[in-house]
Every structure is written in C-alpha cells, then in structure tokens.
Amino acid sequence: MPERTDDVLNRFRQGDLNAFESLFREHQRSVYGWILRVVRDPAAAEDLTVETFWRIQRAHARFEPARPFEPWARRIATRAALDWLRARRPETLLTDQDVAGLPSTPAPDPGIAAEIRAKASQAFARLPPGLRIAAVLSIVEEQPHKDVAAALGISVGAVKLRVFRAIRMLRKDLLEQGIRP
Amino acid sequence: MNKHDEARIKQILRETLPPADPAAEPSRDLWPAVLRRVDAETGADRAEGLGPVRQNWFDWALLAALVIFAVSFPATIPVLLYYL
Numbered sequence: 203m204p205e206r207t208d209d210v211l212n213r214f215r216q217g218d219l220n221a222f223e224s225l226f227r228e229h230q231r232s233v234y235g236w237i238l239r240v241v242r243d244p245a246a247a248e249d250l251t252v253e254t255f256w257r258i259q260r261a262h263a264r265f266e267p268a269r270p271f272e273p274w275a276r277r278i279a280t281r282a283a284l285d286w287l288r289a290r291r292p293e294t295l296l297t298d299q300d301v302a303g304l305p306s307t308p309a310p311d312p313g314i315a316a317e318i319r320a321k322a323s324q325a326f327a328r329l330p331p332g333l334r335i336a337a338v339l340s341i342v343e344e345q346p347h348k349d350v351a352a353a354l355g356i357s358v359g360a361v362k363l364r365v366f367r368a369i370r371m372l373r374k375d376l377l378e379q380g381i382r383p
Numbered sequence: 384m385n386k387h388d389e390a391r392i393k394q395i396l397r398e399t400l401p402p403a404d405p406a407a408e409p410s411r412d413l414w415p416a417v418l419r420r421v422d423a424e425t426g427a428d429r430a431e432g433l434g435p436v437r438q439n440w441f442d443w444a445l446l447a448a449l450v451i452f453a454v455s456f457p458a459t460i461p462v463l464l465y466y467l
Contacts, residue, residue, distance in 0.1 A: 252417050
C-alpha cells in the first residue's frame with residue numbers, strides 16, 4: 203500500500219494529472235473539513251477547496267514525495283483560507299445565518315445570553331485574521347497546537363501567543379461593549 | 384487577565400462558534416471545478432508562452448536601435464546615460 207502511495211506522489215510531482223486526481227479523491231474531504239473549520243461557511247469552504255487543489259497542482263514540482271501529502275495540503279489550504287479571511291470585510295463575518303448553517307450546532311448554554319454570544323461573534327469577527335485562525339482552531343476546534351503551528355507555518359510558541367493575544371483582544375472588545383465576561 | 388477570565392472567554396467563544404462537524408463533506412463533486420481551474424491556468428500559460436517571445440524580440444530590437452543611434456550620434460551618449 204505505501205508503495206502505491208509513493209508511486210502516486212512521485213507521479214504527481216512529475217505533473218501526472220491522474221495521480222493528482224487520485225490525491226484529490228483521497229484528500230478532498232479532509233481539506234474541505236479543515237477549511238470549513240477556519241472559514242465556517244460551507245459554500246466558501248467548497249470554493250476554497252477548489253482554490254487549494256488548484257494551488258496544489260501549480261506547486262506540484264515543489265512537493266517532496268518523501269514527506270506526507272496531508273500536512274502540505276493543509277498548509278496550502280490554511281493559506282488560501284487566510285487570504286479569503288483577509289479579503290472579506292470583518293463586518294460581514296459570522297452572521298447568524300453562518301452560525302445556524304454550520305453542520306454541527308450544539309444546544310446553547312443557558313449561562314451565556316444570546317446578547318453576549320452576538321457581541322462575542324462581532325468581537326471575534328474584528329480580530330486580525332491570523333489571530334482568528336489560531337483561536338478558532340485551538341479553542342473552538344480543539345486542534346493540537348502542533349497541528350495548528352504546522353498548518354500556519356509558525357512555531358507552537360507563536361500559536362500559543364496568538365491564542366493569548368486573541369483572548370485578550372476579545373476580552374477588551376467585550377468590555378468596551380459593556381459585557382463583563 | 385486572570386485564569387478565570389481566560390476560561391470564561393474560551394467558553395463564550397466555544398458557545399458562540401460551534402465546532403464544525405468533523406464528518407462534513409462538500410455538497411457536490413468538486414473535481415470538475417478543480418479541472419476547469421487547472422485547464423484555464425494551462426490555457427493562460429500557453430497564451431502567455433507567446434508573450435515573452437514577442438517581448439524578447441521587441442527588447443532586442445529596441446536595444447539594437449539604441450546602439451545604432453548611439454554609434455551614429457556619439458554626442459548623445461551622455462544624455463542617454465543621464466536619462467537611464
């Protein structure tokens with residue numbers, strides 16, 4: 203089985219379109235899922251999955267077959283998602299429809315009022331995209347810092363720092379909106 | 384900011400942004416869209432392939448004209464150098 207994978211990866215590196223399709227079929231779900239975690243919009247996640255695989259195909263000659271494909275693809279996906287977040291106006295982020303449209307919506311905690319959630323959503327949307335990604339992947343999606351660091355191409359320490367800064371900025375923003383967490 | 388505040392902010396964030404379904408899948412087959420994008424890029428590359436040749440040819444022609452002009456009118460060389 204690993205021989206088959208190595209063969210596919212080698213052929214992909216040489217620009218073989220069939221090998222690229224095999225890799226697409228194998229990894230599209232995980233890439234889509236990762237992007238969805240970051241952008242939280244199923245339609246945008248689909249578009250960004252296409253964008254990611256297009257970038258992957260363009261970069262095929264730079265791929266090192268000795269290294270695993272998945273983390274490489276995830277890093278490209280994260281960069282595409284980050285570009286999308288940067289291009290999007292913060293005010294349009296995370297509307298109620300976005301949140302309601304997510305595939306998984308747990309029952310609301312009665313301890314947290316709807317007003318607080320709405321203001322927290324707005325405050326989160328105002329965070330710089332780099333901090334937003336680190337916070338959503340680490341806190342909400344509970345991804346290991348190591349994986350988040352690999353996807354963002356930064357160190358584990360830098361991820362922890364971004365999460366800390368995101369929390370501090372959220373707290374400050376909520377306080378300014380009259381919400382004491 | 385103390386530990387309690389930090390934990391509370393995390394809790395609010397988790398409540399505000401529910402985690403995505405780990406089993407989520409695209410609603411459609413994305414391969415045709417990827418293929419269209421790759422084909423469009425390949426087509427654009429092919430079209431661009433003609434561009435650099437033309438540009439090269441034009442660059443060389445411009446350089447040749449400049450050299451002929453400079454040889455014919457050496458007094459203009461300092462003026463040309465001044466504007467380069």
